[in-house]
Amino acid sequence: MTAPHLQAHQLVWHADNKAIIDQISFAQNKGETVGIVGPNGAGKTSLLKCLYGEHVAKSGEVLISGEKLVALSRKQLAQKVAVVGQHYDSVFNLTVIDIVKMGLIPHKSHFDLNTDADRAIIESALKKVNLLDKQFQYFNTLSGGEQQRCLIARAIVQRPEILIMDEPTNHLDVYYQHQILSLSKALGFTVLMTIHDLNLAAQYCDRILLMANGKQLAFDTPINVLQQPLLEQVFKLPCMIDIHPLTQKVRVSFGGVS
Numbered sequence: 322m323t324a325p326h327l328q329a330h331q332l333v334w335h336a337d338n339k340a341i342i343d344q345i346s347f348a349q350n351k352g353e354t355v356g357i358v359g360p361n362g363a364g365k366t367s368l369l370k371c372l373y374g375e376h377v378a379k380s381g382e383v384l385i386s387g388e389k390l391v392a393l394s395r396k397q398l399a400q401k402v403a404v405v406g407q408h409y410d411s412v413f414n415l416t417v418i419d420i421v422k423m424g425l426i427p428h429k430s431h432f433d434l435n436t437d438a439d440r441a442i443i444e445s446a447l448k449k450v451n452l453l454d455k456q457f458q459y460f461n462t463l464s465g466g467e468q469q470r471c472l473i474a475r476a477i478v479q480r481p482e483i484l485i486m487d488e489p490t491n492h493l494d495v496y497y498q499h500q501i502l503s504l505s506k507a508l509g510f511t512v513l514m515t516i517h518d519l520n521l522a523a524q525y526c527d528r529i530l531l532m533a534n535g536k537q538l539a540f541d542t543p544i545n546v547l548q549q550p551l552l553e554q555v556f557k558l559p560c561m562i563d564i565h566p567l568t569q570k571v572r573v574s575f576g577g578v579s
């Protein structure tokens with residue numbers, strides 16, 4: 322039997338002596354898109370950080386194709402996993418093309434020069450996120466949505482097996498929210514992302530992991546996770562579930578705070 326592509330087994334991570342991630346276990350198949358949903362502070366970003374090695378778990382383990390994450394070198398990990406994080410800092414005082422080019426690093430040695438094939442990979446990624454015309458613009462002068470698309474282009478160039486994204490639709494207008502999520506599926510990567518919009522999660526995720534207070538409340542298909550009583554309990558709002566007439570996927574509507 323093939324091992325799951327990405328697996329968390331009884332993962333626990335503490336900060337300030339508090340369990341921020343508390344016994345999370347799930348297994349994701351190759352090519353599957355999984356969305357992590359839950360309220361602010363649920364532990365979604367912390368879980369992603371445990372899964373790509375930025376946080377070292379207190380107990381439990383992360384396995385990539387059955388291999389322990391802790392046994393992989395940084396370069397091996399970068400060949401397998403690309404991360405599009407939530408915060409970008411001022412080291413990004415570089416042009417779009419410089420940043421996208423960074424995606425090649427895990428595949429090269431120090432002395433390799435960029436080839437025509439590399440340039441073609443970069444150009445194709447820039448085209449996919451519609452940033453070819455801004456390739457020489459400085460990253461810090463881009464709009465929030467353009468910055469997000471630039472980082473996704475860098476991840477595409479990295480050619481990972483697994484793409485991890487922390488709220489990839491942040492800053493994106495409705496068109497690009499759908500464009501980026503369909504693109505990430507079409508690229509064939511195994512995708513794990515945090516996402517606040519439950520309807521986008523329902524539309525694009527094969528399975529959803531619902532978290533609150535560091536704990537896993539459900540891990541299943543959207544229709545099985547996005548259930549009224551559970552969502553009302555977790556998000557503390559009245560909610561209604563039906564089927565979206567355009568997508569035929571489960572649709573969640575929340576009432577206001579009473």
Ligand SMILES: Nc1ncnc2c1ncn2[C@@H]1O[C@H](COP(=O)(O)OP(=O)(O)OP(=O)(O)O)[C@@H](O)[C@H]1O
Binds near residue numbers: 359360364365368
């Ligand atoms: N390094 C840390 N030290 C102390 N507390 C931390 C640390 N990292 C995260 N936390 C706390 O852990 C909890 C979960 O944070 P996390 O960012 O993982 O939540 P989240 O579900 O991604 O939230 P959001 O939806 O707001 O992005 C929060 O209460 C946060 O304050």
